[in-house]
Amino acid sequence: MMMMGETWSQLGSLIATAMFLWAMFDKYFPYQLRGPILTYSKKLASFVYPYIQIKFQEFTGEYLKRNEAYAAIETYLSNKSSAEARSLKAVVVRDSNQPVQLSMDENEEVTDEFEGIKVWWTAKSITPRTQSNPFYPETEEKRYYKLTFHKSHREILCGKYINHVLQEGKAITVRNRQRKLCINNPSQNWGGYKSRKWSHVTFEHPASFDTLAMESKKKEEIINDLIKFSQGKEYYAKIGKAWKRGYLLYGPPGTGKSSMIAAMANFMNYDIYDLELTTVKDNTELRRLLIETTSKSIIVIEDIDCSLDLTGQRKKKKEQVNDEEKKDPASKMAKGEEESNSKVTLSGLLNFIDGLWSACGGERIIVFTTNYVEKLDPALIRRGRMDKHIEMSYCGFEAFKVLAKNYLNIDSHPLFMTIGHLLEETNITPADVAENLMPKSLYDDAETCLKKLIEAIKTAKEEAIKKAEEEARLKAEKEEKEKQETTQEDVKVDESSAKEVKENGVEVVIEDKTLAKEINENGVTA
Numbered sequence: 362m363m364m365m366g367e368t369w370s371q372l373g374s375l376i377a378t379a380m381f382l383w384a385m386f387d388k389y390f391p392y393q394l395r396g397p398i399l400t401y402s403k404k405l406a407s408f409v410y411p412y413i414q415i416k417f418q419e420f421t422g423e424y425l426k427r428n429e430a431y432a433a434i435e436t437y438l439s440n441k442s443s444a445e446a447r448s449l450k451a452v453v454v455r456d457s458n459q460p461v462q463l464s465m466d467e468n469e470e471v472t473d474e475f476e477g478i479k480v481w482w483t484a485k486s487i488t489p490r491t492q493s494n495p496f497y498p499e500t501e502e503k504r505y506y507k508l509t510f511h512k513s514h515r516e517i518l519c520g521k522y523i524n525h526v527l528q529e530g531k532a533i534t535v536r537n538r539q540r541k542l543c544i545n546n547p548s549q550n551w552g553g554y555k556s557r558k559w560s561h562v563t564f565e566h567p568a569s570f571d572t573l574a575m576e577s578k579k580k581e582e583i584i585n586d587l588i589k590f591s592q593g594k595e596y597y598a599k600i601g602k603a604w605k606r607g608y609l610l611y612g613p614p615g616t617g618k619s620s621m622i623a624a625m626a627n628f629m630n631y632d633i634y635d636l637e638l639t640t641v642k643d644n645t646e647l648r649r650l651l652i653e654t655t656s657k658s659i660i661v662i663e664d665i666d667c668s669l670d671l672t673g674q675r676k677k678k679k680e681q682v683n684d685e686e687k688k689d690p691a692s693k694m695a696k697g698e699e700e701s702n703s704k705v706t707l708s709g710l711l712n713f714i715d716g717l718w719s720a721c722g723g724e725r726i727i728v729f730t731t732n733y734v735e736k737l738d739p740a741l742i743r744r745g746r747m748d749k750h751i752e753m754s755y756c757g758f759e760a761f762k763v764l765a766k767n768y769l770n771i772d773s774h775p776l777f778m779t780i781g782h783l784l785e786e787t788n789i790t791p792a793d794v795a796e797n798l799m800p801k802s803l804y805d806d807a808e809t810c811l812k813k814l815i816e817a818i819k820t821a822k823e824e825a826i827k828k829a830e831e832e833a834r835l836k837a838e839k840e841e842k843e844k845q846e847t848t849q850e851d852v853k854v855d856e857s858s859a860k861e862v863k864e865n866g867v868e869v870v871i872e873d874k875t876l877a878k879e880i881n882e883n884g885v886t887a
């Protein structure tokens with residue numbers, strides 16, 4: 362006990378002496394000599410204490426912008442902190458799917474290892490005593506992380522390690538973030554305070570490539586394409602192309618185009634920007650919307666053929682208009698108003714896909730969907746613009762098996778063979794198959810649902826046959842009508858020809874009506 366007391370009193374007097382010496386140094390030591398003295402003392406300290414320390418402050422710059430590095434380090438250390446530190450802070454992070462993020466409390470220390478080198482991270486804070494900037498009073502404590510390591514590892518830790526920490530921290534943030542489904546606001550709502558071009562909700566669609574019904578080979582091809590794209594940052598930079606990829610999904614309604622987009626977003630961990638083109642006034646607005654999208658996102662334009670008149674017809678219409686304008690400049694003026702309301706043009710959209718502005722942000726996927734691929738303008742869908750065309754087709758046997766697994770949790774059943782044969786002969790969408798496979802009551806077992814599906818496919822088959830017959834009948838009727846019309850026209854021509862021959866003064870009875878016509882056409886008078 363006595364010993365303890367003595368040690369404490371010695372320590373106390375040591376601290377008091379140090380404080381006294383520091384006060385003397387601060388008060389009487391000439392200012393000019395302080396620099397060299399401090400430099401030498403630092404050299405001495407580095408000899409005695411061979412460690413390097415780096416500070417990462419929470420706020421930097423005149424306008425106290427939050428330091429991205431600090432946030433990344435905080436996230437990077439959160440796992441290590443929760444395992445090692447004894448005093449922790451819990452922070453709710455915006456747009457994160459984690460309820461709270463744990464970080465170490467002030468003066469706590471955690472260790473980390475990189476390529477066999479040990480480092481120490483400490484959370485620190487200082488409360489400023491003076492107000493340096495009257496416009497931004499520093500009333501709050503300044504927090505920072507301190508990284509300590511041996512000076513012999515300076516090169517590797519200052520370069521590779523810090524880079525690793527920042528990248529990993531950002532990657533964790535992306536993994537933990539709540540993904541967004543954004544829709545564009547009409548431009549008349551863009552003006553006011555706090556107004557935004559995009560509104561968002563949390564994206565929680567459960568679709569995945571596992572639940573998507575399509576041929577496994579095709580599915581794998583798409584997954585590989587997406588993986589290659591997500592790892593292609595350097596590759597895209599090397600070949601001088603913006604880091605983006607375009608997909609065109611086409612197929613009849615209910616074949617899973619929207620489900621595919623949701624599955625892609627879940628697989629890539631991307632946000633979705635669902636762009637409603639009909640509310641976009643012009644190309645300028647389109648550009649403004651585009652630059653507000655973030656990277657790691659899918660920009661979707663659904664039903665591109667309906668969103669805009671971007672089909673070949675539009676071009677023709679436009680050409681016609683231009684011809685009229687050339688003839689009549691007044692009509693051009695009259696149409697001026699209409700032109701300005703013409704909203705987004707094909708060239709505007711092409712610029713959006715692969716013009717200069719499309720490169721901002723990077724790591725983005727653009728998806729167009731359509732039910733009628735043949736209606737689209739070739740310029741819009743040519744290779745290079747839409748890098749991959751994916752056909753979403755009617756339900757085949759492989760796709761059916763995925764749905765049976767999803768909805769009924771079965772891999773096989775004696776009825777599968779019948780269904781397989783029926784699907785080969787009938788076009789039925791995965792949406793219709795899914796609808797029939799879904800148990801409608803508690804008593805519906807797998808067999809009941811499969812039988813229901815068989816009935817549905819048979820009905821679809823009968824309807825398809827009836828439709829085909831009806832179409833064939835209408836076609837035959839049309840052809841017959843056209844034939845009759847042609848014959849009537851021929852008769853009229855023949856009669857007028859025969860009459861003309863008569864009018865030329867020569868009475869010739871021409872039995873062969875074709876010959877009469879020919880004589881008339883060639884102006885021959887017999």
Ligand SMILES: Nc1ncnc2c1ncn2[C@@H]1O[C@H](COP(=O)(O)OP(=O)(O)OP(=O)(O)O)[C@@H](O)[C@H]1O
Binds near residue numbers: 612616617618
């Ligand atoms: N390939 C599929 N795999 C799994 N489920 C599917 C598939 N296709 C359709 N479905 C089911 O049908 C529903 C409708 O599908 P979805 O909306 O993806 O079709 P779509 O092709 O986008 O149709 P539309 O052209 O009308 O927009 C989905 O909710 C899903 O349950």
Ligand SMILES: [Mg+2]
Binds near residue numbers: 618619620663
């Ligand atoms: Mg859809």
